[in-house]
Amino acid sequence: MPRKPIFFLGFLLSLHLYFLLCYADPGRNCSKTSPLVGLRYEFTMAQHQLRGVLTILDDCSFRVSQFDMLPGSDVHWWGAIAPDFANLTAGFVVSDHALNETYKNASFVVHLRQNVAWDQIRVLALWDRPTASDFGHVVLANKSSDSAPSLPVNAEPTMFENCKTLSENYRIRWTLNADSGSIDIGLEAATGIMNYMAFGWANPSSTSKLMIGADVAVAGFKEEGTPFVDDFHITEYSECITSLDGSVQGVCPDTKYEDSDSVGLVNNTQLVYGHRRDGVSFIRYQRPLEPVDKKYDLPVNSTASMTVIWAIGSIRPPDTIRPYYLPQNHGGPRLVAYGNLVLNVSENVDDCLGPLDAGDKEDQDLIIADASAPLVVMSGPALHYPNPPNPLKVFYINKKEAPVLRVERGVPVKFSIQAGHNVALYITSDPIGGNATLRNESEIVYAGGPQAEGVQASPMELVWRPDRNTPDKVFYQSLYEKKMGWRVEVVDGGLSDMYNNSVVLDDQQVTFFWTLSKDSISIAARGEKKSGYLAIGFGSRMVNSYAYVGWVDETGVGRVNTYWIDGQDASTVHPTSENLKYVRCRSENGIITLEFTRPLKPPCSRDERPECKNIVDPTTPLKVIWAMGARWTDRRLSERNMHSVTSSRHVRVLLMRGSAEAEEDLRPVLAVHGFMMFLAWGILFPGGIVAARYLKHVKGDGWYKIHVYLQYSGLAIVLLALLFAVAELRGFYVSSVHVKFGIAAIVLACVQPVNAFLRPKKPSSGEVNSKRLLWEYSHVIVGRSAIVVGIAALISGMKHLGDRYGGENVHGLNWALMVWFMMGALIVLYLEYHERRRRRDRIFGRSNFVLGNHEEDDSLDLLSPTGTLAEKESQQSGRMEVQLEPLNR
Numbered sequence: 001m002p003r004k005p006i007f008f009l010g011f012l013l014s015l016h017l018y019f020l021l022c023y024a025d026p027g028r029n030c031s032k033t034s035p036l037v038g039l040r041y042e043f044t045m046a047q048h049q050l051r052g053v054l055t056i057l058d059d060c061s062f063r064v065s066q067f068d069m070l071p072g073s074d075v076h077w078w079g080a081i082a083p084d085f086a087n088l089t090a091g092f093v094v095s096d097h098a099l100n101e102t103y104k105n106a107s108f109v110v111h112l113r114q115n116v117a118w119d120q121i122r123v124l125a126l127w128d129r130p131t132a133s134d135f136g137h138v139v140l141a142n143k144s145s146d147s148a149p150s151l152p153v154n155a156e157p158t159m160f161e162n163c164k165t166l167s168e169n170y171r172i173r174w175t176l177n178a179d180s181g182s183i184d185i186g187l188e189a190a191t192g193i194m195n196y197m198a199f200g201w202a203n204p205s206s207t208s209k210l211m212i213g214a215d216v217a218v219a220g221f222k223e224e225g226t227p228f229v230d231d232f233h234i235t236e237y238s239e240c241i242t243s244l245d246g247s248v249q250g251v252c253p254d255t256k257y258e259d260s261d262s263v264g265l266v267n268n269t270q271l272v273y274g275h276r277r278d279g280v281s282f283i284r285y286q287r288p289l290e291p292v293d294k295k296y297d298l299p300v301n302s303t304a305s306m307t308v309i310w311a312i313g314s315i316r317p318p319d320t321i322r323p324y325y326l327p328q329n330h331g332g333p334r335l336v337a338y339g340n341l342v343l344n345v346s347e348n349v350d351d352c353l354g355p356l357d358a359g360d361k362e363d364q365d366l367i368i369a370d371a372s373a374p375l376v377v378m379s380g381p382a383l384h385y386p387n388p389p390n391p392l393k394v395f396y397i398n399k400k401e402a403p404v405l406r407v408e409r410g411v412p413v414k415f416s417i418q419a420g421h422n423v424a425l426y427i428t429s430d431p432i433g434g435n436a437t438l439r440n441e442s443e444i445v446y447a448g449g450p451q452a453e454g455v456q457a458s459p460m461e462l463v464w465r466p467d468r469n470t471p472d473k474v475f476y477q478s479l480y481e482k483k484m485g486w487r488v489e490v491v492d493g494g495l496s497d498m499y500n501n502s503v504v505l506d507d508q509q510v511t512f513f514w515t516l517s518k519d520s521i522s523i524a525a526r527g528e529k530k531s532g533y534l535a536i537g538f539g540s541r542m543v544n545s546y547a548y549v550g551w552v553d554e555t556g557v558g559r560v561n562t563y564w565i566d567g568q569d570a571s572t573v574h575p576t577s578e579n580l581k582y583v584r585c586r587s588e589n590g591i592i593t594l595e596f597t598r599p600l601k602p603p604c605s606r607d608e609r610p611e612c613k614n615i616v617d618p619t620t621p622l623k624v625i626w627a628m629g630a631r632w633t634d635r636r637l638s639e640r641n642m643h644s645v646t647s648s649r650h651v652r653v654l655l656m657r658g659s660a661e662a663e664e665d666l667r668p669v670l671a672v673h674g675f676m677m678f679l680a681w682g683i684l685f686p687g688g689i690v691a692a693r694y695l696k697h698v699k700g701d702g703w704y705k706i707h708v709y710l711q712y713s714g715l716a717i718v719l720l721a722l723l724f725a726v727a728e729l730r731g732f733y734v735s736s737v738h739v740k741f742g743i744a745a746i747v748l749a750c751v752q753p754v755n756a757f758l759r760p761k762k763p764s765s766g767e768v769n770s771k772r773l774l775w776e777y778s779h780v781i782v783g784r785s786a787i788v789v790g791i792a793a794l795i796s797g798m799k800h801l802g803d804r805y806g807g808e809n810v811h812g813l814n815w816a817l818m819v820w821f822m823m824g825a826l827i828v829l830y831l832e833y834h835e836r837r838r839r840r841d842r843i844f845g846r847s848n849f850v851l852g853n854h855e856e857d858d859s860l861d862l863l864s865p866t867g868t869l870a871e872k873e874s875q876q877s878g879r880m881e882v883q884l885e886p887l888n889r
């Protein structure tokens with residue numbers, strides 16, 4: 001059929017014509033009456049790395065050029081009357097042109113819809129409809145009445161004249177202000193929030209070691225998210241060190257080299273703007289070309305080609321010793337983590353095509369809900385809300401601003417809602433919230449509602465149990481205001497499902513999970529904030545602890561290594577080879593989770609290797625500490641592997657009971673228990689015995705009264721102290737040596753009054769009553785062994801105290817106790833000596849030495865109420881002794 005191709009051509013032509021006509025928008029009167037026509041604007045970046053220039057062509061179209069944007073889901077041109085939250089969300093679509101891809105330096109013309117005119121639009125935004133999200137906008141201000149043809153170029157802080165790619169993830173943008181003698185520099189990197197960006201000029205006179213003598217700016221974000229930039233001067237390839245003589249060397253802030261009073265002089269870089277969006281850090285600062293401070297800053301010759309150096313790496317937050325943000329050594333390879341190039345700042349360069357696309361765009365904190373602790377829901381100012389525009393106040397969960405919340409199907413989530421009476425929490429399928437019904441949209445409400453509101457004084461409890469039908473992604477929002485909350489991730493079976501117990505370690509930064517089995521324990525730990533590695537340790541402090549470090553190595557494999565730490569620096573972290581099984585470590589959005597199973601007792605003898613002493617005893621509290629930091633390696637460790645955050649004290653995890661107690665000072669009730677026991681076993685009981693033994697020669701039965709009073713009051717105190725301990729520990733656990741000794745001592749002490757009650761009548765003088773004699777022996781023996789066991793209980797109690805609360809403070813007490821008993825023993829020796837002499841004098845004096853076994857003699861002596869009787873009895877007992885002797889052996 002010969003006509004077909006012609007027909008086809010005709011079709012193509014008509015199509016072409018149709019498109020041409022369409023483009024010209026034939027039905028429209030595209031005049032140029034609006035005062036905005038011809039004006040040029042720059043986009044304000046809100047998200048998605050949006051940059052570009054907008055020019056109004058006529059009454060119904062505009063041109064967009066140099067346009068960069070990361071894709072959204074359903075992005076439209078959006079008109080509103082003001083750039084605030086309420087007016088932007090109440091805006092409308094102004095064009096049929098949709099934006100559905102990544103834009104890289106794009107240029108195109110956009111036509112407004114038929115019924116839309118410029119005077120309806122004060123703010124033109126790029127709007128993602130499903131998430132009510134502003135990617136960027138321009139405010140269409142009328143040009144000032146005078147002649148200025150268009151608004152100033154590069155007025156937006158994110159817009160510069162020039163851009164140079166330093167590495168795949170790092171760019172420098174700049175605008176030279178030759179007239180004012182300054183240069184504006186923008187550093188832009190797709191890197192972690194805790195990383196620094198450094199850029200500066202090398203010393204022109206140095207050729208090989210470019211860093212030495214360089215004048216660089218170090219920029220980054222503080223913990224609370226505010227940007228900073230500091231002027232640094234490099235004198236040495238090392239971290240900033242102050243030597244003993246006060247001289248400063250290394251990569252140090254300029255201010256460090258000078259005394260504090262000259263701070264003004266050395267401060268050369270000035271922060272202009274900074275933000276962190278989509279996982280990209282951006283900081284703009286200004287520095288003079290000709291430095292104020294000649295000593296540590298280099299002049300920049302704007303027309304010369306000069307060598308510049310750059311680096312990115314992790315930053316060390318200030319501490320008391322070094323109160324400024326310090327860049328750590330950039331570990332990575334050349335041209336990824338650091339590099340140098342020759343730059344002529346007058347030359348126009350732009351080799352940055354398209355937006356930086358960070359792999360991890362989410363900076364939000366991740367909160368993982370476990371069944372144990374309720375999530376505290378409050379409201380607070382929006383500082384870094386992930387999805388602008390946002391209302392003034394947004395939700396805070398566990399003090400983190402609009403975090404991603406992860407929950408597990410089947411595990412109830414408890415909320416403690418205290419966000420104010422005008423904020424009601426609900427869990428919804430709608431990403432925007434604020435009651436979708438009022439926006440004529442449908443939503444599914446999973447929990448919460450108008451009643452889910454409360455204040456701090458009377459929080460409202462809300463329990464939500466996600467079930468198998470809950471979708472993977474829902475939202476927590478306020479019922480009365482849009483966009484106060486953020487995303488909820490619903491997952492199947494997490495750690496709290498797999499482990500029987502969990503506790504939160506010190507500072508609520510690490511959660512510790514475990515399951516005990518007969519001879520092994522499975523342990524998991526999860527950091528609650530972003531880090532490069534997570535370490536948990538068994539021990540009360542880092543020094544002398546067994547550490548388990550989990551991290552994900554360069555190849556993306558999760559690793560867990562074990563260490564024995566016996567000092568403060570990197571060289572004292574000794575790798576050990578513990579017998580770990582089922583080892584897993586993963587990092588999700590920087591949240592590290594490590595898991596392993598280990599035997600309770602290492603299968604080696606105690607003194608072979610240090611880790612052989614790392615025994616987990618389920619009946620004694622396990623002291624657990626933690627640390628997090630930027631990077632770990634299984635090669636040689638260096639200072640940069642040291643932690644940046646760590647627990648401030650250990651938590652004692654009660655493995656059997658599934659709970660934890662924070663380390664605290666000696667608990668008052670236990671202190672009282674200890675003191676009372678000391679009073680009884682250290683003073684009253686021995687006092688009573690001493691009275692019975694050495695005060696007999698005093699006239700009357702004074703010694704007897706003293707003996708009885710002391711022993712009874714001692715016994716009362718002991719029972720009271722026992723009650724205290726049982727009440728404080730909420731139960732009676734016969735597990736430790738201390739408790740065993742204590743119980744034995746108390747039983748012996750209780751036997752005494754009973755057998756005193758059963759005491760046979762004292763024989764009249766001269767008689768021999770074997771029953772009485774037997775009783776006297778048993779009373780003495782039981783009493784004295786009670787004292788011995790009681791003292792043992794005191795000492796083991798001290799040891800217990802030492803185990804629980806760490807050595808130092810208990811050490812002193814232990815010594816005091818020792819000294820006390822030594823003194824007691826000396827006094828007894830002295831008294832004994834006197835008693836012997838007294839007695840011997842008496843016996844010799846009467847020349848009445850009969851069958852004299854003096855030692856045994858004494859024991860009977862004890863119990864005779866009067867001195868004279870004792871004398872007689874002593875003779876009798878002498879005789880008795882002979883009879884008793886065989887019994888003893």
Ligand SMILES: *[C@@H]1O[C@H](CO)[C@@H](O)[C@H](O)[C@H]1NC(C)=O
Nearest residue numbers: 027028029030031032033059
């Ligand atoms: C187009 O606009 C001009 C000036 O505003 C006006 O004179 C003309 O009538 C308009 N034409 C149409 C078709 O609206």
Ligand SMILES: *[C@@H]1O[C@H](CO)[C@@H](O)[C@H](O)[C@H]1NC(C)=O
Nearest residue numbers: 081082083084086087088090
């Ligand atoms: C935003 O809109 C409200 C009415 O919805 C109005 O009262 C308010 O003034 C507007 N804000 C600005 C900045 O124009």
Ligand SMILES: *[C@@H]1O[C@H](CO)[C@@H](O)[C@H](O)[C@H]1NC(C)=O
Nearest residue numbers: 071096097098099100101102
């Ligand atoms: C975006 O939409 C246009 C038509 O509006 C289409 O031609 C283009 O392929 C789309 N791009 C993507 C990445 O979907």
Ligand SMILES: *[C@@H]1O[C@H](CO)[C@@H](O)[C@H](O)[C@H]1NC(C)=O
Nearest residue numbers: 035036119122140141142143
């Ligand atoms: C710009 O000027 C027009 C008239 O000249 C006026 O109607 C409009 O409100 C002005 N817009 C702004 C944003 O001032």
Ligand SMILES: *[C@@H]1O[C@H](CO)[C@@H](O)[C@H](O)[C@H]1NC(C)=O
Nearest residue numbers: 263264265266267268269270
């Ligand atoms: C640096 O100097 C500027 C003015 O030149 C001043 O505003 C700023 O506070 C100074 N910063 C410091 C840290 O001294």
Ligand SMILES: *[C@@H]1O[C@H](CO)[C@@H](O)[C@H](O)[C@H]1NC(C)=O
Nearest residue numbers: 299300301302303304305306
């Ligand atoms: C700056 O560099 C240019 C070209 O290298 C040179 O001619 C000029 O003298 C230099 N200016 C200063 C102040 O050093």
Ligand SMILES: *[C@@H]1O[C@H](CO)[C@@H](O)[C@H](O)[C@H]1NC(C)=O
Nearest residue numbers: 303304305344345346347348
């Ligand atoms: C630097 O660039 C400017 C502007 O392009 C030029 O005039 C100057 O000669 C350049 N300097 C060098 C050393 O190439």
Ligand SMILES: *[C@@H]1O[C@H](CO)[C@@H](O)[C@H](O)[C@H]1NC(C)=O
Nearest residue numbers: 065066105107350351352353
């Ligand atoms: C972007 O496009 C402009 C022309 O619109 C061109 O001059 C410029 O070199 C381009 N930039 C890049 C990085 O390709």
Ligand SMILES: *[C@@H]1O[C@H](CO)[C@@H](O)[C@H](O)[C@H]1NC(C)=O
Nearest residue numbers: 426435437438445449450479
């Ligand atoms: C949203 O508002 C409508 C109308 O006031 C009301 O019927 C509905 O219950 C509200 N939704 C929720 C989740 O409270």
